[in-house]
Amino acid sequence: MAMAELAAQPRNEKAxxxxxxxxxxxxxNRLVTSQAVREQHGNTLTWIENQxxxxxVFPQTAEDVQDAVRICVQHRVPVIPYxxxxxxxxxxxxxxxxxxxxxxxxxxxxxxxxxxxxxVVEPGVTRKQLNExxxxxxxxxxxxxxxxxxxxxxxxxxxxxxxxVRYGTMKDNVLALKVVLASGELISTARRAKKSSAGYxxxxxxxxxxxxxxxxxxxxxxxxxxxxAISGGICPFPSVEAACNATIATIQSGxxxxxxxxxxxxxxxxxNAYSKLTLPESxxxxxxxxxxxxxxxxxSARFGEIAADLGGGPFTWTTNTEERNRxxxxxHDAYWAVIGLRPGAKAFxxxxxxxxxxxxxxxxxxxxxxxxxxxxxxxxxxxxxxNFHTSVLLDMNDPAEVATAKAFSERLVERALAxxxxxxxxxxxxxxxxxxxxxxxxxxxxxxxAIKHALDPQDLMNxxxxxxx
Amino acid sequence: xxxxxxxxxxxxxxxxxxxxxxxxxxxxIVGQGSKRGVGRAAQWDLSLDLSDLSGxxxxxxxxxxxxxxxxxxxxxxxxxxxxxxQELAFEPVDYGPVFGAGPGRGTIGGVLGxxxxxxxxxxxxxxxxxxLGFTAVSGRAETFKSGGRVVKNVTGYxxxxxxxxxxxxxxxxxDVTVKVLPxxxxxxxxxxxxxxxxxxxxxxxxxxxxxxxxxxxxxxPAPVAASLQAEAGAALTALRLEGVAPSVxxxxxxxxxxxxxxGEIAVLEEGASRDVWRVIRNVTPFTGGARALWRISVAPTxxxxxxxAIGEGAEYVYDWAGGLIWVALPATEDGGAERVRRAIAANGxxxxxxxxxAIRASVPVFEPQEPGLAALTRRVKESFDPKGIFGPGRMYxxx
Ligand SMILES: Cc1cc2nc3c(=O)[nH]c(=O)nc-3n(C[C@H](O)[C@H](O)[C@H](O)COP(=O)(O)OP(=O)(O)OC[C@H]3O[C@@H](n4cnc5c(N)ncnc54)[C@H](O)[C@@H]3O)c2cc1C
Numbered sequence: 122m123a124m125a126e127l128a129a130q131p132r133n134e135k136a137x138x139x140x141x142x143x144x145x146x147x148x149x150n151r152l153v154t155s156q157a158v159r160e161q162h163g164n165t166l167t168w169i170e171n172q173x174x175x176x177x178v179f180p181q182t183a184e185d186v187q188d189a190v191r192i193c194v195q196h197r198v199p200v201i202p203y204x205x206x207x208x209x210x211x212x213x214x215x216x217x218x219x220x221x222x223x224x225x226x227x228x229x230x231x232x233x234x235x236x237x238x239x240x241v242v243e244p245g246v247t248r249k250q251l252n253e254x255x256x257x258x259x260x261x262x263x264x265x266x267x268x269x270x271x272x273x274x275x276x277x278x279x280x281x282x283x284x285x286v287r288y289g290t291m292k293d294n295v296l297a298l299k300v301v302l303a304s305g306e307l308i309s310t311a312r313r314a315k316k317s318s319a320g321y322x323x324x325x326x327x328x329x330x331x332x333x334x335x336x337x338x339x340x341x342x343x344x345x346x347x348x349x350a351i352s353g354g355i356c357p358f359p360s361v362e363a364a365c366n367a368t369i370a371t372i373q374s375g376x377x378x379x380x381x382x383x384x385x386x387x388x389x390x391x392x393n394a395y396s397k398l399t400l401p402e403s404x405x406x407x408x409x410x411x412x413x414x415x416x417x418x419x420x421s422a423r424f425g426e427i428a429a430d431l432g433g434g435p436f437t438w439t440t441n442t443e444e445r446n447r448x449x450x451x452x453h454d455a456y457w458a459v460i461g462l463r464p465g466a467k468a469f470x471x472x473x474x475x476x477x478x479x480x481x482x483x484x485x486x487x488x489x490x491x492x493x494x495x496x497x498x499x500x501x502x503x504x505x506x507x508n509f510h511t512s513v514l515l516d517m518n519d520p521a522e523v524a525t526a527k528a529f530s531e532r533l534v535e536r537a538l539a540x541x542x543x544x545x546x547x548x549x550x551x552x553x554x555x556x557x558x559x560x561x562x563x564x565x566x567x568x569x570x571a572i573k574h575a576l577d578p579q580d581l582m583n584x585x586x587x588x589x590x
Numbered sequence: 591x592x593x594x595x596x597x598x599x600x601x602x603x604x605x606x607x608x609x610x611x612x613x614x615x616x617x618x619i620v621g622q623g624s625k626r627g628v629g630r631a632a633q634w635d636l637s638l639d640l641s642d643l644s645g646x647x648x649x650x651x652x653x654x655x656x657x658x659x660x661x662x663x664x665x666x667x668x669x670x671x672x673x674x675x676q677e678l679a680f681e682p683v684d685y686g687p688v689f690g691a692g693p694g695r696g697t698i699g700g701v702l703g704x705x706x707x708x709x710x711x712x713x714x715x716x717x718x719x720x721x722l723g724f725t726a727v728s729g730r731a732e733t734f735k736s737g738g739r740v741v742k743n744v745t746g747y748x749x750x751x752x753x754x755x756x757x758x759x760x761x762x763x764x765d766v767t768v769k770v771l772p773x774x775x776x777x778x779x780x781x782x783x784x785x786x787x788x789x790x791x792x793x794x795x796x797x798x799x800x801x802x803x804x805x806x807x808x809x810x811p812a813p814v815a816a817s818l819q820a821e822a823g824a825a826l827t828a829l830r831l832e833g834v835a836p837s838v839x840x841x842x843x844x845x846x847x848x849x850x851x852x853g854e855i856a857v858l859e860e861g862a863s864r865d866v867w868r869v870i871r872n873v874t875p876f877t878g879g880a881r882a883l884w885r886i887s888v889a890p891t892x893x894x895x896x897x898x899a900i901g902e903g904a905e906y907v908y909d910w911a912g913g914l915i916w917v918a919l920p921a922t923e924d925g926g927a928e929r930v931r932r933a934i935a936a937n938g939x940x941x942x943x944x945x946x947x948a949i950r951a952s953v954p955v956f957e958p959q960e961p962g963l964a965a966l967t968r969r970v971k972e973s974f975d976p977k978g979i980f981g982p983g984r985m986y987x988x989x
Contacts, residue, residue: 181887220895234889234891235843236792236799236890236891237795237889237890237891237913238798238799240655241887247807259799277750278744279744281742285742289715289719290742292719292748292751292832293715293719302962302966306962307962308960308962308963308966309960309963310963312805312936312937312938312939319887319939319941319956319959320755320956320957320959320985320986321755321756321760321967321970321971322705322718322751322752322754322755322962323966323967323970325748325751325752326747326748326751326752326970328748328751329744329746329747329748330747346798346799346800346801348801349800349801350801369652372654373651373652373772374772375771375772375773375774375775375833375834377833398679411801412803413801413802413839413840413841413842413844416801416803416837416840416841419834419836419837420837423834436694458623467728474740474741474742474743475740476650476653476655476739476740477652477653477654478650478653484763503742506740506741506742507740507741507742508740508742512955541738541739541740542738542740543738543740543742543743543745544745545724545743545744545745546740546742546743546744547742547744548744549744550745554745554946558745558746559893561738561745562735562736562745562746564732564733564734564735564737564914565733565734565735565736565749566746567732567734568704568728568734568749568973568974569746569747571973571974572747572970572973574973575969575970575972575973576861576969576970587746587747588746
């Protein structure tokens with residue numbers, strides 16, 4: 122969809138005014154219409170134009186959400202749920218205007234069932250907040266996208282992180298949801314049992330629906346025991362290909378690796394500069410193993426052998442928490458390190474995912490493409506899943522640079538699709554990837570649209586995202 | 591006897607559904623029919639038999655994925671994977687013996703359509719979590735595809751998840767792609783002897799919360815344990831460890847230390863361990879027989895309270911660390927529906943897996959849904975199958 126199409130959407134000014142009036146009566150100063158706040162709630166992280174909502178409401182309870190949805194639907198005004206606004210494809214833009222529901226104040230951990238390894242949270246709880254809350258009980262929530270996102274937003278985008286190879290993504294870790302539908306009705310998708318499917322799996326229909334089918338007001342997630350021991354380390358490789366082959370061999374041999382992340386040479390340089398490290402400046406794998414003391418030692422040793430067989434190594438690893446944290450901090454700061462390569466620039470993230478056997482080829486071709494177009498774009502990859510990101514550094518105000526980056530991104534998606542991959546492994550569709558969905562999923566779009574029509578017959582739940590109505 | 595449509599490929603399936611739509615006929619989708627006994631006792635005009643859509647179409651052991659036509663026998667897929675030291679990590683239940691038929695029946699489409707997942711689900715996830723992509727024909731007679739062959743994608747609604755466990759009521763799967771995983775080199779099982787159900791729940795919870803990577807946690811109360819092992823007669827709590835030999839051994843030792851305060855411990859080595867988990871996976875204590883068989887899912891620590899609340903005449907075993915209870919009850923009157931659902935008290939759900947048709951016609955087989963959820967279920971059904979031609983009434987009356 123072109124930018125012009127995104128902008129030109131029908132709006133009903135009278136209805137918007139009436140809805141805001143009704144919401145103001147109900148929410149008082151928890152309804153905000155200042156331009157600054159509205160703009161903060163539109164897309165700010167990419168070149169996709171900022172399309173602010175007409176008002177922002179800060180609900181405190183599920184009933185507040187029901188009231189807000191009912192008022193909006195009654196006036197036919199769009200509703201856009203908002204967690205922390207870190208999504209990267211224009212998910213939170215309001216192309217037709219409307220009312221954003223910001224979950225900042227719904228940030229309570231409602232229950233922790235330590236023995237059943239699950240907990241119940243409100244959507245505004247962030248992943249770091251949850252883990253701080255859980256730490257004393259020896260538990261953790263594993264999904265760790267690069268940003269400190271909300272659990273609601275992560276559920277809505279089906280987010281993943283660095284340890285998806287072992288713990289899965291949001292789709293594997295959400296057990297039950299409470300959702301306010303377009304009708305204003307509040308439903309529970311499942312009961313707190315571990316196996317949630319009594320009937321159709323409606324829980325997972327909402328996981329990844331990006332606010333387009335309803336508003337999530339409560340989430341039950343799976344927890345994990347903090348491992349008794351963690352070993353982590355880095356392993357240099359002569360080429361991206363050798364690193365990818367080591368990844369495949371590791372997974373194939375059933376070593377339960379928790380994290381396996383690829384940095385290309387440029388990313389390593391950026392991290393050395395930003396995090397004051399002296400990592401060898403070649404393609405690197407960052408690894409982590411979770412388990413018992415003996416288990417992680419044995420797994421680390423086995424990985425070391427695989428790496429050596431493939432021309433990589435030495436694999437230097439440690440179970441010392443401080444050293445490990447220093448390494449992983451560098452991994453988590455990768456985004457900031459990239460920006461450090463070109464101060465003042467913004468980084469645009471791509472997100473393709475390909476079958477593991479094609480990963481090395483895809484990364485290598487992409488590096489060549491980057492070099493040919495004189496771009497600065499380091500690569501990090503969740504290689505255990507075949508998913509990698511390039512961070513294209515650019516000046517968002519320079520149309521020529523934006524055009525080059527866009528064309529690069531399109532070529533990258535085409536390359537991934539040609540390799541039977543996907544245009545997005547974890548960031549989602551939002552506005553930015555809608556057109557690729559047609560190429561990738563042509564025939565599934567009709568089925569998705571049918572679901573959208575059935576659940577949101579007036580197209581008021583985060584309209585203009587995932588599927589055109 | 592219902593008559594049969596037997597398509598040979600996806601195009602035939604589309605044509606058959608087209609015809610059924612035009613003629614207002616309802617269809618029962620079957621693979622080998624091994625799970626036909628599950629669901630409400632409803633009548634459909636014809637069977638859409640997919641067993642000729644058979645054959646593995648792509649298997650890349652390095653890539654850990656396999657694609658097959660929906661009617662491919664599970665036996666064929668499992669043998670192929672085993673020859674490459676791989677497996678379906680979700681360990682699907684083999685319902686054949688439960689319904690008095692032989693083992694090794696069923697098709698991959700049926701396994702996914704029923705979301706069948708065995709003991710390893712607590713570690714590796716359910717069938718649906720390994721379901722990467724499919725081609726299917728909707729109730730509009732439209733062929734559509736979803737997902738693909740990568741393990742991670744976020745391209746819109748996750749239709750694989752909705753298809754899994756839809757029991758042939760949304761669309762007819764014609765081709766599927768699943769994730770496969772390396773088979774563990776070896777396994778051992780730690781048994782704790784003589785625990786009552788509540789203590790067993792605590793022991794299993796302690797094991798699951800530890801770093802020992804337990805891949806199965808089941809409890810056989812004394813009456814069922816007695817029917818399994820002639821000499822023992824004490825309750826058995828079983829915890830499985832899988833992996834490479836040195837790792838299994840040291841985790842087994844750690845688990846013995848962790849659990850010794852709960853009760854006397856015994857260890858089953860590889861062969862005996864495999865046997866015991868096959869028993870649990872296929873619900874062997876309750877195969878054949880005329881009793882009603884319930885499958886109850888609750889929060890693991892509540893399992894023993896729910897089982898106790900069902901009362902007299904019930905026999906049961908626990909899997910999934912107490913979160914799954916298989917209950918056998920006399921197949922009289924309502925097959926125990928009233929007391930099973932009272933015992934759950936809206937904190938879980940129960941499915942009546944096996945019972946005479948008369949009972950399945952008179953009590954809800956799947957857990958009844960609250961009105962809001964029921965309305966949503968209906969809308970999802972209608973978005974795939976607006977005319978209600980695929981197995982109407984199999985899951986819920988009128989849907
Ligand atoms: C530096 C950086 C690194 C990142 N790294 C990763 C990564 O590694 N992996 C990854 O997956 N993503 C990553 N992301 C993307 C982003 O963090 C995720 O998509 C995240 O899940 C968004 O969460 P959020 O709370 O910010 O949601 P928002 O951006 O506020 O919202 C995202 C979408 O969810 C909807 N939504 C939010 N809350 C609700 C609700 N309660 N009910 C219904 N719908 C709702 C919104 O309408 C919107 O469509 C990264 C982003 C940045 C900036």
